[in-house]
Amino acid sequence: MGRGPTKKYYQVMNQNYVEGTLTCLKPEIVKSKITNEFPLVLNIEPTNACNAKCYYCTHDKVVKNQGTNFLKIDDFKKIIDQVASHKLIMLNLHKDGEPLLHKNLPEMVEYAKKKDAAQVIHFNTNGILINSNVGRAVIAAGIDDITISIDAAREETYYQFKKQKGLDKLEENIKRAIDYRDKISSKTMIRVKIMEFDDIKHDEIELFHKKWNGVADEVQVTGVHSWSGAVDVKVTDEETKTRYPCVLLWYMLAVNSNGDVSVCNVDWDYSGVVGNIYRQSINEIWNSKLLKNIRRAQLKEDWCNPSVCKQCVVWVSVGNLWEFLKEKREFI
Numbered sequence: 001m002g003r004g005p006t007k008k009y010y011q012v013m014n015q016n017y018v019e020g021t022l023t024c025l026k027p028e029i030v031k032s033k034i035t036n037e038f039p040l041v042l043n044i045e046p047t048n049a050c051n052a053k054c055y056y057c058t059h060d061k062v063v064k065n066q067g068t069n070f071l072k073i074d075d076f077k078k079i080i081d082q083v084a085s086h087k088l089i090m091l092n093l094h095k096d097g098e099p100l101l102h103k104n105l106p107e108m109v110e111y112a113k114k115k116d117a118a119q120v121i122h123f124n125t126n127g128i129l130i131n132s133n134v135g136r137a138v139i140a141a142g143i144d145d146i147t148i149s150i151d152a153a154r155e156e157t158y159y160q161f162k163k164q165k166g167l168d169k170l171e172e173n174i175k176r177a178i179d180y181r182d183k184i185s186s187k188t189m190i191r192v193k194i195m196e197f198d199d200i201k202h203d204e205i206e207l208f209h210k211k212w213n214g215v216a217d218e219v220q221v222t223g224v225h226s227w228s229g230a231v232d233v234k235v236t237d238e239e240t241k242t243r244y245p246c247v248l249l250w251y252m253l254a255v256n257s258n259g260d261v262s263v264c265n266v267d268w269d270y271s272g273v274v275g276n277i278y279r280q281s282i283n284e285i286w287n288s289k290l291l292k293n294i295r296r297a298q299l300k301e302d303w304c305n306p307s308v309c310k311q312c313v314v315w316v317s318v319g320n321l322w323e324f325l326k327e328k329r330e331f332i
C-alpha cells in the first residue's frame with residue numbers, strides 16, 4: 001500500500017479517493033457509505049509470489065513466513081459471489097505479491113466484471129509482465145485500472161531500488177501494452193508511479209514526469225512508508241502528528257492468497273489476521289469479535305493491536321474521523 005502523494009506532488013484523482021491514492025477514501029465518502037454489512041474496499045491477493053526484489057518491500061519476509069501461495073480460481077469466485085450484492089467502491093487485486101504471476105488473473109477480472117463486483121477493479125503491478133499473454137488478457141478482460149510501480153526513470157536507480165536490470169525493457173513493454181489497449185479500444189486506465197524516496201534525486205522525478213506525461217494516463221508520485229518499521233526507509237512527511245484511529249479498519253479488508261483475511265493490506269506479517277475465507281464469510285469476518293475488539297482498541301488509543309499497526313503511518317492518509325467513528329456503535 002502506498003501513502004498517497006506528499007504536499008509537493010499533490011494531484012487530483014477522482015471523487016472517491018484521497019488525492020493520489022486508490023485505497024484511502026475521502027472522509028465524506030466514509031461518512032456517507034460505511035456499513036457493518038460489508039467493507040467498501042476489498043483487496044484480494046491472487047498470489048504472494050513476486051518476480052522483483054524491491055529493497056523497500058517486505059515481500060521476502062512474507063514468503064519466508066507464509067510460503068508461496070496461489071489463490072484458486074474457484075475460491076476467488078466464491079468471494080466475488082459474496083461481494084456482488086454489495087458492490088464495492090474498489091476491488092484491488094493485489095497485496096504483497098505480483099498479481100500478473102497468477103495465470104488465472106484474466107479469468108478473475110472477467111468474473112468480477114461480470115458480477116459487477118466494484119465501481120473500480122484495479123491492481124498494482126511491477127509491470128514486468130504487463131505485455132505478456134496474461135497482461136494483455138487482463139486488459140482484454142476489462143480491468144478498469146492498473147497502476148504500474150516503475151519507481152525509477154534511470155537504469156541505475158531502477159537497479160538500486162529493484163536489484164535487477166531491465167528498465168528499458170519495462171518501459172518498452174508498458175508502451176506496447178498501452179498500444180494494445182488502444183488497438184482493442186479497451187477503457188483500462190494505465191497509471192505509472194514513482195515514490196518520493198529520501199535518496200531519490202529531484203531531477204529523477206522530473207525526468208519520470210517527462211517520460212510518462214501524455215504516454216500513461218496518469219503519473220503518480222507517492223509517499224514512502226516503512227511497513228510499520230519492517231523496512232529501513234525514511235518515511236515521507238514524517239512530522240509527528242497526534243495519532244487518531246485508522247479509518248481503514250472501518251471500511252476495508254484484505255484477503256491473502258492463503259485465505260487468511262487481514263485488517264488491511266499493510267498487514268505483511270499477518271498479525272492483523274481477523275478471519276479466513278475457508279471458515280467464514282466476509283460478512284462474518286467484518287462483524288467478528290476480533291475485528292470489533294481492534295476497532296475498540298483504536299478508539300481507546302491502543303495502537304499496538306494488532307502489532308502491525310504500531311509503527312504504521314498509513315492512518316494519516318485518510319484523516320481524523322474519531323468523533324464520527326465513536327458513534328458508530330454497530331462496528332464495535
Ligand SMILES: C[S@@+](CC[C@H](N)C(=O)[O-])C[C@H]1O[C@@H](n2cnc3c(N)ncnc32)[C@H](O)[C@@H]1O
Nearest residue numbers: 001002056057096097098124125126149224225
Ligand atoms: C507490495 S506491492 C505489490 C503489487 C506489485 N507487485 C507492485 O509492485 O506494484 C503494492 C504496492 O506497495 C508499494 N510499496 C511497496 N513498498 C512500499 C513502501 N515502503 N512505501 C510505500 N509503498 C510501497 C508498491 O510500490 C506497490 O505500489
